[in-house]
């Protein structure tokens with residue numbers, strides 16, 4: 001019922017020329033893919049990637065968006081700037097933004113509202129750190145991130161929202177949550193959404209897993225009932241690996 005969505009998060013990697021080359025390599029490999037395929041790329045790559053994906057099934061995403069329409073916000077990029085290029089998706093609240101750039105649930109909420117207002121599809125990231133996990137605070141942390149991050153968001157807006165559950169300790173570390181564990185935690189996130197926004201919304205909402213997802217573990221993760229896709233960092237930088245995740249059913 002929920003169409004799986006596999007999104008690459010390139011982070012601060014690939015110049016525009018390198019981006020173009022990666023997309024050219026990727027295109028034939030995902031031409032027959034069943035899941036929705038998205039690449040979220042650095043701002044400076046957006047035009048080149050937009051041109052390169054023309055005529056393919058790959059969707060374009062950015063890695064952040066400003067909460068304001070325009071104005072004195074040095075270094076920020078607005079939703080209109082992204083829309084003009086043809087950007088469809090935008091990652092919001094990635095743990096690296098929270099960790100290194102001071103993003104909070106409040107700023108996530110503001111960016112999310114702006115993305116929805118401008119008809120960009122947000123991929124909102126939530127997840128606990130290792131310390132929080134070890135102190136048994138995972139549920140408490142996720143509850144806060146969901147309730148505050150999605151504060152005042154209307155039920156109907158969830159049709160355009162994707163959540164990415166990314167345990168911070170699994171990002172770029174090679175450590176993955178077990179499929180069972182990830183499924184359980186994502187089930188908890190779904191139950192939070194159900195309580196506030198209703199059963200229909202929770203049932204239709206796509207929730208991805210992210211954190212060292214790779215060809216070797218994609219099939220197992222994707223087999224879980226609650227996992228509707230992946231947000232892929234490191235493995236999205238290699239066409240073969242990313243395509244193998246997208247085509248996990250053939251593995």
Ligand code: PGA
Nearest residue numbers: 171172211212232233234
């Ligand atoms: P990773 O990153 O796949 O390299 O662990 C995932 C992410 O940060 O979105």
